[in-house]
Amino acid sequence: MKKQILRKINNFSKSNKYRNSIHQLIPGGAHTYSKGDDQFPILSPAAISHGKGAYVWDIDGNKYLDCSMGLTSISLGHAYEPVLDRVRAELEKGVNFQRPSVIEMETAEKFLSLVPQHDMIKFAKNGSIVTTAAVKLARAFTGRKLVAFPGDHPFYSYDDWFIGTTDCNKGVPNEFSELSVTFKSCDIDSLKQLFNKYPGQIACVICEPEKNTCSGCNCQQSPEVFLKEAIDLSHQHGALFIIDEMVSGFKSAFPGSMTKYGLKPDLATWGKGIANGFSFCALTGTKEIMELGGITNEGEEKVFLISTTHGGETHALAAAIATIDVFLNNSVIEHNQIIGNLFLTKCAELINKLEMNQYVDIIQCSWLPALNFRDKKGKISSAFRTLIMQEMFGQGVFFQGYLCPSFCHTPSDIDILIDALEGSLEVYKCALNEGIEKYLVGPEVKPVFRKHL
Ligand SMILES: Cc1ncc(COP(=O)(O)O)c(C=O)c1O
Known part of the structure; x- marks a missing residue:
């Protein structure tokens, strides 16, 4: 299978403009270094316009299944109505x-x-x-x-x-x-x-x-x-x-x-x-x-x-009260961990099927499952992680190597994720055989806590 066939998202033109000018205005280009350009491949969104449930849209209008969920802060889903209702009511009263x-x-x-x-x-x-x-x-x-x-x-x-x-x-x-x-x-x-x-x-x-x-x-x-x-x-x-x-x-x-x-x-x-x-x-x-x-x-x-x-600030406190109420009245932890476990099971099946066990490790944690990526020599590789990110973004999945399950993620979202992962791992295999330079566009992601830029 060729990566050109797999890639659905190619248009990052507004993202590229954003990337080119934001660093003139905001040091680091973001308000946590974890959101910075050096944490993402070139072929990826530079800024998000909005989110709903388990999905986000970038400034070029591309839609992604979100696995990162706002640095893991979104436990229920983006723009989750019961929380927004409580926040709106509080906003009316002053903040x-x-x-x-x-x-x-x-x-x-x-x-x-x-x-x-x-x-x-x-x-x-x-x-x-x-x-x-x-x-x-x-x-x-x-x-x-x-x-x-x-x-x-x-x-x-x-x-x-x-x-x-x-x-x-x-x-x-x-x-x-x-x-x-x-x-x-x-x-x-x-x-x-x-x-x-x-x-x-x-x-x-x-x-x-x-x-x-x-x-x-x-x-x-x-x-x-x-x-x-x-x-x-x-x-x-x-x-x-x-x-x-x-x-x-x-x-x-x-x-x-x-x-x-x-x-x-x-x-x-x-x-x-x-x-x-x-x-x-x-x-x-x-x-x-x-x-x-x-x-x-x-x-x-x-x-x-x-x-x-x-x-x-009152509306943030209202958001906390509403979030706690959703957790108290629903089995949110259980739901999220079922989603996490489904991801783990399906990843294991896929990695076995593709015979890639020596290149992809599965971190067996139901509340924050993750994958580690290794190069041909078996070393943990940020270049190969970047390649996976690039290919996942290309197929409409905002994936940095882990899944933060939320109350809005569904089993069919996991199917979408696994389909995209299959396509991405096919490219990964090609890169293992033919060299990563042929497949990764731009530099690999860098550590946040590094001495030099
Ligand atoms: C374990 C832990 N403690 C503290 C913090 C700091 O939180 P904040 O980014 O809201 O200042 C973080 C942020 O990632 C964290 O992961």
């Missing part, structure tokens, strides 16, 4: 006032009813704000400086305490990054070594509860085992434990992995899917710690926790 809107209390009660381990909550517009606030609170509570996290987890915040530890650390003074120390995820001994190396100095451990790679992890144990030990160990050493449910929240379980595994972290951070793409994130925690950020304990030193003009 920001000089005193808190009444919806703040309603949202706080609703969210906390999902997290019985925690008593108090603060809202924010971005995940980085709540993870940074959690770190600050832990430092204030313990009077210690160091923050520990798994060095092999990709992202916790765009703030200096995290970015300073990546290759992309220009602009961050060493004095800041030296306050962050790392251990190996799932490896309790490496965390023990860290506590022994810095006795009485670590304020907190912050950690994602599980990754979609956990199922195929070398550690061969459930995340629950590590997390329970890590929480106990942190407490023995007088440090707080923060679970970052930004990605796992409203996906791995409802509300998150801490429920699934029966964990009681001191603080938890939430974002992405919890308001179906609207800008609503949250920090939850126990009263003893969270109330440090309060103003009622007269005489105590004040901790300037989260304080932002837009943190309580």
